[in-house]
Ligand SMILES: Cc1ncc(C[n+]2csc(CCOP(=O)(O)OP(=O)(O)O)c2C)c(N)n1
C-alpha cells in the first residue's frame with residue numbers, strides 16, 4: 001500500500017473500531033485508538049500474511065500484548081478479509097468469536113491469546129525463538145502498553161529476547177502516558193523508556209504514534225549482523241485521532257451515556273466525510 005492508502009486504511013480501522021464499540025455501548029476506547037496507525041502499517045504493508053489461510057505456517061505473527069485493544073485488532077482483521085465485517089457487531093456478546101480480549105482459538109487471524117498484561121511479551125519471545133531455532137524467516141510483531149510495563153514479566157521477557165538476539169521480533173510500546181487509573185508518571189514513574197530498553201540490550205527508537213511513514217521505516221527487517229532486537233516507542237495520545245477522546249483523562253474504559261454516544265456518532269461522521 002502507498003502512504004495515502006495506509007492513511008486511509010488507518011482511518012477505516014478507526015471508524016470500524018468506533019462503530020463496533022458504539023454498537024456494544026462500552027469498551028476500551030482510549031487504548032484502541034492509540035494503536036490504530038501501527039496496526040494499519042503492520043497489516044496494510046509489513047506483515048506477510050494470507051487472510052484466506054490464517055494458519056499459513058510461513059506467516060508473520062502478531063501478538064497484541066495489551067489485549068484490551070482487541071476491538072482495534074478485529075477491525076484490522078475484518079478489513080483485511082479474515083472474516084466478514086458484519087461479525088464486528090457480535091463483539092463481546094455471548095457466543096461471539098470476538099471476545100473483548102483476543103483468543104487465538106476463537107478468531108481467524110489471532111495468533112496469541114492475551115489480556116493478562118505482561119504475558120503477551122513472553123509469548124512473542126517464545127515464538128521468535130522457535131522461528132529462529134528452526135531457521136525460519138517468520139517475523140514476530142508485538143505491541144505492549146506503557147502501563148503494562150509495570151508487570152515484571154515484561155522485563156524478564158525483554159532480557160530473554162535480547163539475550164537470544166531475537167532480531168526477528170519487533171516490539172512496539174504504546175507510550176500514551178496513561179494507564180487504567182491515571183498517568184503512568186503518577187502511578188509508577190517509567191523514567192526514560194528508551195534508556196531502559198537500551199540498557200536491556202535493545203535498539204530503541206521513538207516515533208510519533210500517528211507518523212505512518214516513520215513507523216513503516218522502523219518496521220523493516222533487521223539486516224545481517226544487526227543482532228539487537230528493535231523496540232519502537234510510539235509517542236501516542238490515548239484516544240488518538242478522536243479529539244474529544246484525546247481530551248479525556250479517563251478514556252481507558254467508557255460506558256457510553258447519551259451525550260457520549262452523540263459525540264461518538266459525530267466523530268464517526270467527521271472521519272467518514274474526510275478524504276485525503
Ligand atoms: C495482569 C493484569 N493486571 C491488570 C489488568 C487490568 N488492566 C487492563 S488494561 C490495564 C491498564 C494498562 O495500561 P496500558 O498498558 O498503559 O494500556 P493503554 O494505555 O494502552 O490502554 C489494566 C491494569 C490486566 N488486564 N492484566
Ligand SMILES: [Mg+2]
Pocket residue numbers: 145146147148174175176177178179
Ligand atoms: Mg498506556
